Every structure is written in C-alpha cells, then in structure tokens.
Amino acid sequence: MTRQVDAKGCYELTKHIMVEFVLEDISTLNLADPWNRSILLGLLVDKTETGFRLALSSSYGLSGTIEARRVSVQVKPGKPSV
Numbered sequence: 001m002t003r004q005v006d007a008k009g010c011y012e013l014t015k016h017i018m019v020e021f022v023l024e025d026i027s028t029l030n031l032a033d034p035w036n037r038s039i040l041l042g043l044l045v046d047k048t049e050t051g052f053r054l055a056l057s058s059s060y061g062l063s064g065t066i067e068a069r070r071v072s073v074q075v076k077p078g079k080p081s082v
Contacts, residue, residue, distance in 0.1 A: 016079045021054070025069035028053075035061035045071065 004012045027050065038061025046053045051069035056062060 016077070018076045018078060018080050020074040020076070022072045022074065023054075023066060023068040023070070024072075025051070026066060027051070027069070028065065028067035031056075031062060031064035031066070033058075033061050033063060038062035 002012045002014055006012050039059045040056060040062070041059050042055075042057040044055040044057075046055070048067065051067060052071045054066045054068075054071070056064055056066075
C-alpha cells in the first residue's frame with residue numbers, strides 16, 4: 001500500500017499476488033454457500049493422518065472444509081483477471 005490516494009479516496013496498492021492452492025487426491029469436500037465473490041476471513045491448514053485439512057471461514061459466501069492427501073501453494077505476482 002502506498003500513501004497515495006486514488007480518485008475514489010482509496011489507497012493505491014502496488015504489490016499484488018495471486019495465491020493458488022493445488023489439492024491432490026481430495027477425500028472430503030464439505031462446502032457451503034459457494035459464491036463468485038466470497039469474502040474469506042480465515043484459512044486454517046492442519047496436518048492429518050492421511051494428508052491435510054483446509055478449513056475456510058468467511059463473512060460472506062464460501063465456507064467449509066476440504067481434506068486432501070497433498071496440498072501445494074503457488075504464489076504468482078499480479079492481479080487476477082476479473
């Protein structure tokens with residue numbers, strides 16, 4: 001974030017990244033309210049006996065849990081195309 005403000009009065013952001021979670025061998029998928037524009041409040045990743053559990057909490061939209069044997073995270077510079 002910079003100290004500069006745009007025409008709407010919002011701070012200008014200069015550093016953007018896209019974070020992609022790659023899940024392999026999903027064993028459990030328990031999701032609620034899958035919306036296009038969800039607001040994620042938290043993401044908790046726990047190690048389990050068979051792999052990993054991702055718990056998603058939100059203030060609006062998508063929430064729930066996913067269990068998978070393998071999880072990897074890819075970070076790329078830039079903004080997502082909307």
